[in-house]
Amino acid sequence: MxxxxxxxxxxxxxxxxxxxxxxxxxxxxxxxxxxxxxxxxxxxxxxxxxxxxxxxxxxxxxxxxxxxxxxxxxxxxxxxxxDKEINTNINDKNLNIIDISHNKYSYEILDNDINKLCSTYKDILNYEILGKSYDNRNIYLLTLGNKNAKYTLFIQASMHGREYMTSVLVMRQIELLCKNYYTSKYMGIRVCDVLDNIKICLVPMANPDGVDISINGAEIINDKNLYNSILKVIMENKINHEIWKSNARCVDLNRNFGYKWEDNYDFNEKSFMGYRGEYPESELETKTIADWTRKNRPYMCISYHATGSELYWDYGQEGLLLNKSIRIRDRIKDLTQYELMDRSVAYKTGVLGYSDWVSMYLSIPAFTVEIGSPFVNAPLDREQFNDIWEENKFISIELCRYIFNNMD
Ligand SMILES: [Zn+2]
The missing domain is CATH 2.60.40.1080 (Immunoglobulin-like)
Structure with a gap:
């Protein structure tokens, strides 16, 4: 500047x-x-x-x-x-489970919300525990729609602690579709017909320890050794816990995936952000998500981050994968109006995360969607949520519709 x-x-x-x-x-x-x-x-x-x-x-x-x-x-x-009007009667007025008045969406609130949503909509929504964090919080996976569907849209949020507004956003997207499942159409197709063919798999909080550190500070961590090393990082870097991005072992999960992992060298030791870890997928949270992605091979993957109002989509993929990525990218752009970040910009920032790995190693279209104003850092203020909601509320159903229209 x-x-x-x-x-x-x-x-x-x-x-x-x-x-x-x-x-x-x-x-x-x-x-x-x-x-x-x-x-x-x-x-x-x-x-x-x-x-x-x-x-x-x-x-x-x-x-x-x-x-x-x-x-x-x-x-x-x-x-x-x-857009003023989108061709849908999906109604977001009476959503009453995911309470957006919470300023800070902690693991405990998420845990409650998952129980409430899954018991209210038990015929269409299920959860399972994919894995555990180092401080023993659950990494949840929600599945909405026909669980035997051949095609999957995978969404994950809050891989970075301070970006917990992404968790509220994806949970509310799920409530919106549950509430409108049997009654509404989107672009002329019934929501239930789309989700009978495509399931949405969602990890709403990939880094629950990191979220709780950002919200509550190191004191929220029960394990003594983890607590001590987190406190050390906070003291040495003279930071406020609110800007914490890493997991409880002080590793930046989005720098811990395998694609060009060796290039992620901006921090060489435990840190509140930017440290890539000892080796690719060294962290429980990263391994859990990478294993699930390899095994289930979704049709596409969306990673929600904050901030920037930007869309990362270009990692050097070629041929059919590139063409497909461009078509999907344009659908996200059309709804959000987020800025498209091509490879030259993306590489300057040095971020080689989950989406890069999914696209380049698994040949699956993958997108990193950065919500929130480009002029502030996370954690985002509650005041920004309504705008973010308007930009993103139909993303999951729009992407399912894309898959629906492109099924074999
Ligand atoms: Zn992030």
């Missing part, structure tokens, strides 16, 4: 086509005389003299507000415009 950039205040807002919005009110900012603005793509939004934005067309653009004389009052606003 250069000096000038530090003075630019950055925001992200989400609108739907046709919506109007008073930008100053929405962002709670004062903006005085000598106003000027610039819109990167004026086909997507326009702005009038009273600072009312109108969303004209689906897409993503930047609005920059600046005063002529006072550069310090610059604002840069990323605006995502989503």
């Amino acid at each position: 250069d000096n000038l950039d530090k003075h630019i205040k950055k925001f992200k807002i989400v609108l739907k086509v046709g919506d109007s919005c008073d930008i100053l009110k929405k962002l709670k900012i004062n903006f005085e005389e000598n106003k000027k603005w610039d819109i990167d793509d004026p086909e997507i939004i326009n702005l009038d003299n009273k600072y009312m934005i109108r969303a004209l067309k689906k897409g993503s653009t930047y609005l920059k507000l600046f005063t002529i004389n006072k550069k310090i009052f610059n604002y840069s606003i990323k605006i995502n415009v989503l």
Whole structure:
């Protein structure tokens, strides 16, 4: 970030086509005389003299507000415009099991929610315990739809501790489909017909110890040795526990998969983030998910992370796999308007995680979806959830529909 950039205040807002919005009110900012603005793509939004934005067309653009004389009052606003109407009668109004008012979605809340959801919708939703974390929390797998279906959409969330908003999001996606299972259609097809052919397998919290460390601190960890090493990492790095990403052994699970594992060298020792571990799949959580993926070979894999409003899809795959990845990528992009990250960008960040491994070693289309504003780090504030929900609520059914339309 250069000096000038530090003075630019950055925001992200989400609108739907046709919506109007008073930008100053929405962002709670004062903006005085000598106003000027610039819109990167004026086909997507326009702005009038009273600072009312109108969303004209689906897409993503930047609005920059600046005063002529006072550069310090610059604002840069990323605006995502989503479809107004999607052809579905799926209704998200009366979802009452996954309570989104929780600021912090801990393992304990997840555990409760899984029990409640599975007992309410027992004919269509099941859970099993895939494995355990080092501090003895369960790694759950939920299966929605026909459990004997030939095709599988695999989704996993919260591989990084502080990214627990991804767990609420995927749990709510599941509640939405359960509630609408027999009554609703999506793009002309009944939800139950889609999910009779394609099952959704979901690991809602791949790193439950990490989530609880981020929410509660090292004290939540019962094992004395683990607790001591976590505390050491927190003290030595002088960090707040809230930004914790690793598991309870201080390994970054998304750097612990096999593809180009040796390139993940940004931290060489136990850390709250970025440490790849002693060898690929050295960690229980990583091994559990890698084993399941190898054995079950889903049709595609989605990894939810935070933050960025970005979609990683390009790992160097070629031929048919590349073509298929592009078609699926475009479906996710169409709903979320997240920014497509091609390989040149992805490799600069040095992240070689689960999706890279799935795509390059198993030849299965895989996508990393980063929710939340690109201008903040996780943990995300509860205030961002509604926008994230609007961008992502139909992702799982849309991807199942994609598989449905492309079945052999
Ligand atoms: Zn992450």
